[in-house]
Amino acid sequence: MNELNIGLIGAGFIGRIHSIAFQMVKGFFAEKTKNVSFKILAEDNEEAARSGAAHLGFDEWTSNYRELLERKDIQLVVIAVPNNKHKQIVLEAIDHGKHILCEKPLALSASDAKEMYDAAQKAGIKHGIGFNYRKVQAILLIKRWVDQGLFGDMVSYRSSFMQDWGLDVSGPLSWRFQKKIAGSGSLGDLGSHAIDMARFLIGEVSAVIGTASTHIKKRPISAGGFGQKHDTGAAKYGKVDVDDVCDMLMEFENGAQGNMVASRLAAGRKNHFEFELYGTKAGVFFDWERPNEVLFSSVDMPNDQSGFNRILVGGFQHPYGESLWPIPGMGIGFAEPFAVQLYEIIDAVMNNKKVTPSFYDGWMINRVLDAVESSLKKRAWCKV
Amino acid sequence: MNELNIGLIGAGFIGRIHSIAFQMVKGFFAEKTKNVSFKILAEDNEEAARSGAAHLGFDEWTSNYRELLERKDIQLVVIAVPNNKHKQIVLEAIDHGKHILCEKPLALSASDAKEMYDAAQKAGIKHGIGFNYRKVQAILLIKRWVDQGLFGDMVSYRSSFMQDWGLDVSGPLSWRFQKKIAGSGSLGDLGSHAIDMARFLIGEVSAVIGTASTHIKKRPISAGGFGQKHDTGAAKYGKVDVDDVCDMLMEFENGAQGNMVASRLAAGRKNHFEFELYGTKAGVFFDWERPNEVLFSSVDMPNDQSGFNRILVGGFQHPYGESLWPIPGMGIGFAEPFAVQLYEIIDAVMNNKKVTPSFYDGWMINRVLDAVESSLKKRAWCKV
């Protein structure tokens, strides 16, 4: 394939990130994506679609995503809409033979996710899912070390994904606070990244148990989303029916164990995704707020130098060093992992390669999320 | 009381810390402890007792702790022996009317701990338990803020206590790896500190569930303890029957929730006790490896300055600032909290004050530990 046109469905917070990431793809991978275009945007409301197109730099737009799906010149669709709409759009896109990059979590349930995965496999399309943190250079480096056996046998995993914007009681009751749209709260929104990371680096989760709570039980019904100013005089309030905070334990098939906490009520934490991973030979620590650093420790270090080595990622010695920044410490930001993710599915479509993470991984994560939800209800360990 | 003589039972790793802490008490609280002495050391074996006394600076020693307990001139006993011996010695010490500072965990079970607590209360002695981290200035400062209401309602607690010395497979099968002596592994040894901290700062734990594993299942039977060189050619191995790693979830009576992981197999972690605590108004982070720092965030910070404020503890504006170092950043080390802990029970005995944490707290922690152990067996949430 020499030419590739992409359609984006969703002009919100995440949709904009994909449109920025696409520009970065054109910057970092210019030669390989010469004939690739972000062609058309779909967003539900006509006014939102028009202004979104202008804001995100699209020439074409539609207020009906089906119009986009029917376009013969569109080969790849990026789906960045609220969670409850993933399934419908994905299945239709598959029907139209589109390749798909879908935001996470893939679906509201594992059974839905499986249906989507099966359909995609049957249709033979390329399918990817937006677990963007997997594409952070630092984490690709950790994964390389895992594959090289530097960690020995896996022992334990500790992770947290914390933010604090939920503490603002005047923040609107967005779709992220509504179970029927989001599926869950901090668990699916944030925790799913930490769980995906665990699967990526350690292996399959076998059993889970969680505890969750909602501390701010109602929020104003008003407009506004992430990072926007909001009016504070809302007269009407709606009920929050998802978790503000979720803690969970994980057991892995290979005998490792771990924990995770996701929270939107962690004062001082902005986009704080951190994890540490220990094997019998080495340990590693990562924190997205310092995205270019890996802390690495090995039992093979000289006795008087045992410590956590802070490695700055970048340069040809590290994953994607040839394409991204050539010097460690120049530093990537939020867009680069999205750009790598988008580039990989473009490359997969154009050159018939395998995409990872795929809907399979999305399905696996939905299985874990279902098990956690189940454990909350039953107050018992649940098998995945 | 004008004069106070103290006996120390146990000349091992922890016993030595208490003897050093005692010297620091004489340094930092010289005026108030002018007539206080570390008088006599008891250690089981005659040779160990003699050399321990020389090593720790005691004039008198005995290889029979009962001799120490029978001494009329000893009013306060510090008990720093393996966990399984706490109960017997504590009960005898109470019989002799001694005041007691006992190492943690108080007992091998909650029922034993309760028996010890009841006996101490009945006898009217002063009783303290060695949860030394409570006496870190930074943590006393956090506690002050908690009491001042800076945190609002408590939301969540995340904690870990990790070390890596267990990764050395040539390390000896010390008592810390034997259930009948230690009660548990990383859970009781390390996790108990993190659980005590939760109770101290948040309130009572209502329910727990854990998962634990042992990765290095046998260890050489040979001499040596913490931080000592050991011979690596041991011919005989014994079974490890305690946990190397333990993860747990906690629910609190006041609606907060949290998690904890304790590990002896975390490459790169040396004595890494860290926790973070979030309420609806503020958050805080502490890490013992940076013992003079508190990271504090409040929702009341100016909008463009919201962050984690790294406060260096020290000086008269902070707890014990009058007695310890007068300038922030001079910095305490491992001994200072032990010194404060020892000073407080000395002060309590001499001036008839209340000691905290006491055997009551020790009992409460043993209840939580029992519940965790129970949750491991039953694989179910257990009420505390």
Next chain:
Amino acid sequence: MNELNIGLIGAGFIGRIHSIAFQMVKGFFAEKTKNVSFKILAEDNEEAARSGAAHLGFDEWTSNYRELLERKDIQLVVIAVPNNKHKQIVLEAIDHGKHILCEKPLALSASDAKEMYDAAQKAGIKHGIGFNYRKVQAILLIKRWVDQGLFGDMVSYRSSFMQDWGLDVSGPLSWRFQKKIAGSGSLGDLGSHAIDMARFLIGEVSAVIGTASTHIKKRPISAGGFGQKHDTGAAKYGKVDVDDVCDMLMEFENGAQGNMVASRLAAGRKNHFEFELYGTKAGVFFDWERPNEVLFSSVDMPNDQSGFNRILVGGFQHPYGESLWPIPGMGIGFAEPFAVQLYEIIDAVMNNKKVTPSFYDGWMINRVLDAVESSLKKRAWCKV
């Protein structure tokens, strides 16, 4: 102006950054730059120009920059060539009435820089200079606080810009090691950023004195640049005649003082630009390796909370928050400040606004650099 076409001169390390930054401009500022294009690339050698155009995503290229300058449809020129070529190209571009963004340092001497500045002023073109760190959100935030008077009177500035790639003795004798091309070594390459930052935040430098040394006195004559693998079997070596390390003191017109060290031989430092700035009311610390963090301290903090507040930059409450990432902690990387810098000159050209930093600032920095060089020769304080 409704449409703007840009030409890029230079397809090397820095040229590529500008081409990536341009794509980010299209991502972050899509609506405002709808009709802005990176139109044509000039690079000396025909093969380099052709492959550079492909690599950087240009449709048009030329091996003669004059061809680019003669193009009527090009309004803005980005100059990213070795330092010794800036003057000639800039003067010609001015002759052609082009607006210019030139890389730093502006010239090899203050007199050359003044000539360039005068010519640009006379021609009435927009002129900017590539002190990209000024456009980091964290630093724009510090500048805002400076302007708001949060710092009181300025007291002192400490800065360092350290890298370690120079320690590799097999690295080629690139133009950066040759005085006739680069002007100086670590001083002009790295130190100029730290000096520019001082001027930006504090004010004019009045006097300087430096000391400098070259430890690796010869390097292999072979191909390769930043971040590239190089062959290590070079047979021929050339002389290094620029500084590896340069330390300097600064005195400011307003009575503040400071120091700076630039080094290419600092093992473990990758792209380590850090500075701290103190006034009578506040202090601040910044380190590019953690580009989204500002550490801020004020004498107005509550007595028991005095510390360095780690503020994560991002979101509408911070400079460019509306255009870049909406949530603190999402995080910018190396490209974003270049994108802001490019956007600002695009905006200045299209909407007739003032550009800052301009050639004036470039001239001022060349004056300081000249004074430092002079101080090295005379071994005496030199007025700027």
Next chain:
Amino acid sequence: MNELNIGLIGAGFIGRIHSIAFQMVKGFFAEKTKNVSFKILAEDNEEAARSGAAHLGFDEWTSNYRELLERKDIQLVVIAVPNNKHKQIVLEAIDHGKHILCEKPLALSASDAKEMYDAAQKAGIKHGIGFNYRKVQAILLIKRWVDQGLFGDMVSYRSSFMQDWGLDVSGPLSWRFQKKIAGSGSLGDLGSHAIDMARFLIGEVSAVIGTASTHIKKRPISAGGFGQKHDTGAAKYGKVDVDDVCDMLMEFENGAQGNMVASRLAAGRKNHFEFELYGTKAGVFFDWERPNEVLFSSVDMPNDQSGFNRILVGGFQHPYGESLWPIPGMGIGFAEPFAVQLYEIIDAVMNNKKVTPSFYDGWMINRVLDAVESSLKKRAWCKV
């Protein structure tokens, strides 16, 4: 020698630290210092002496230091008085054949320091000087690596010692702000530590140049010292005639270069002594506010693991690991280096060993300080 009695002259801020350090000596080195006593305290004023003795735990005291010097049973004298009194007391102590540990800086001038050094050498006494940071385990570890050649040729040194208590304009005009008593301000008080560290790790300084300023030019004449509350209603003010801030450059005999800044006006810095040191093979970073951490980088690290390794000091593999804490991360505080320093001179006296740093080092530092002062006056490089 089997028994050793020590006299302490000075019951102020630093005197108290020595008395606390002595108790730690008795804790950490109990066996070896069984017959060593802190016997008598001298402090000028009778009331201050009496209360100081009680506060610091001395049985005996005198308000006349000569009485102390005349005591036959005192072999070692610790001198912790303002700088201008060092010379007189040291010379008298030498006359009485006492061994001496004197606080830094040794004298107000190099010529005075030389006189003191010569007298001490002639008398054959043991003489040490209180550059306590040399005795930090982390720094002894760096020194060991230096001696092992891990750094290659020395390239550069960057150091700062910053505090912020000077920003409090209501703080009293203590002796530290008066040239006739203190000699200099931040330079001698703080900078001398950083300069001593440079000599310790790199070698002799050959030339220096500095710049210094005083921003708070008068301070209230009232009581109070470090870390004490002070009344803020002082009616009288006195002139500050020492530097608040001092920056300097250093050149070393071996070709290395460096800088140093000392400041009492650095908002947010409490006791912030940090330095970094680079050679052609390795680099190291140390910050006293994190006293148990060394950051170490070597060119020999694997290419994809090049970084700064954060090593937690402690345990038998590190200097003094046998005597201090057996596990890395237990952690030393401010007292431990003073205790090691005091132990070493006790050991030197009892077992006829060499003391380092000695008055020779004190003299060398005074030579550098004189050269810096001279450079401030002449505004020129000054040879040391």
